[in-house]
Amino acid sequence: MSEIIKPSGKKALLIDGKAASAAVLARVAAETANLAHKPGLAVVLVGEDPASQVYVKSKGKAAKECGFHSVQHDLPATTTQAQLIALVESLNADPAIHGILVQLPLPKGIDSSKVLETIAPEKDVDGFHPVNVGLLSAGLTERALVPCTPAGAMLLIQQAAKALGRDISGAEAVIVGRSNIVGKPMAQLLLAQNATVTVAHSRTKDLPAVARRADILVAAVGRPEMIRGDWIKPGALVIDVGINRVPGEGLNAQGQPKTRLVGDVALQEALDVAGAITPVPGGVGPMTIALLMSNTLQAAKRAAL
Numbered sequence: 561m562s563e564i565i566k567p568s569g570k571k572a573l574l575i576d577g578k579a580a581s582a583a584v585l586a587r588v589a590a591e592t593a594n595l596a597h598k599p600g601l602a603v604v605l606v607g608e609d610p611a612s613q614v615y616v617k618s619k620g621k622a623a624k625e626c627g628f629h630s631v632q633h634d635l636p637a638t639t640t641q642a643q644l645i646a647l648v649e650s651l652n653a654d655p656a657i658h659g660i661l662v663q664l665p666l667p668k669g670i671d672s673s674k675v676l677e678t679i680a681p682e683k684d685v686d687g688f689h690p691v692n693v694g695l696l697s698a699g700l701t702e703r704a705l706v707p708c709t710p711a712g713a714m715l716l717i718q719q720a721a722k723a724l725g726r727d728i729s730g731a732e733a734v735i736v737g738r739s740n741i742v743g744k745p746m747a748q749l750l751l752a753q754n755a756t757v758t759v760a761h762s763r764t765k766d767l768p769a770v771a772r773r774a775d776i777l778v779a780a781v782g783r784p785e786m787i788r789g790d791w792i793k794p795g796a797l798v799i800d801v802g803i804n805r806v807p808g809e810g811l812n813a814q815g816q817p818k819t820r821l822v823g824d825v826a827l828q829e830a831l832d833v834a835g836a837i838t839p840v841p842g843g844v845g846p847m848t849i850a851l852l853m854s855n856t857l858q859a860a861k862r863a864a865l
């Protein structure tokens with residue numbers, strides 16, 4: 561059995577995103593060590609959102625561990641859209657920078673589409689620029705930079721399908737959620753692997769029945785534990801992209817009410833039904849950062865051609 565597939569003590573197997581992301585990071589570090597020029601990653605954080613601060617710190621740490629040139633720009637929440645765009649333009653012109661990432665969400669008053677469209681497509685390691693969106697939609701995945709979370713989820717699907725002896729080609733895939741960042745690119749990636757893809761959302765009629773059709777079920781709605789055990793086809797491969805912080809039990813060391821992370825899938829119920837499932841935390845989340853490093857390496861290698 562693959563090293564990323566672990567027993568759960570219940571019917572479903574667990575897909576270990578931490579182990580899978582460590583393997584991606586090791587591959588990126590090994591390739592980087594053989595390059596003449598270090599890949600350069602610039603991460604831009606606007607404001608003081610605590611979760612964003614944690615993610616940006618993790619990105620800088622991973623970049624350094626991969627042997628990259630890593631820079632972080634911390635801007636105050638009062639930064640104007642024009643100031644942010646000016647910073648992105650200066651990073652576009654910097655030959656030591658191969659990847660630019662503007663951490664989302666941006667503070668109110670800044671139009672994130674305008675900012676993301678300013679990033680040079682070849683440095684858009686988040687894969688959110690319309691040029692990269694278009695390349696992915698046209699099936700030109702070799703030329704696109706693919707958004708990190710769906711790219712990481714796709715790697716987990718491929719590794720789990722292989723370990724379970726399942727074909728993605730011809731499988732019925734249902735994605736719950738139609739965001740530009742996860743749902744839509746996930747659909748393109750599954751289509752490129754010849755799955756039959758349904759993108760379901762809040763207006764879908766009889767969502768549980770649609771979800772129950774899925775051999776591969778991807779949950780990306782951002783609603784804690786919305787997908788229940790009886791929405792899952794027995795034996796299905798379930799990929800939970802949701803990361804939701806909910807109230808926990810008791811108080812922490814600072815006397816504040818504890819919180820805990822849950823996915824969009826009710827994990828304990830799903831473990832009785834699914835064939836394999838990604839947990840939250842420790843599933844798709846760590847893959848997002850690993851695939852960002854992989855995209856930055858790819859951008860640096862293309863720049864050197």
Ligand SMILES: Nc1nc2c(c(=O)[nH]1)N[C@@H](CN(C=O)c1ccc(C(=O)N[C@@H](CCC(=O)O)C(=O)O)cc1)CN2
Nearest residue numbers: 615662663664665686708709841842843845846848849
């Ligand atoms: N410009 C971008 N902004 C945001 C993205 C993105 O891909 N590009 N994605 C998310 C946040 N994100 C990375 O930026 C991210 C989220 C979660 C994780 C992760 O490893 N989660 C852990 C749990 C961490 C915790 O304890 O809080 C897990 O699931 O195991 C990594 C990256 C929004 N913004």
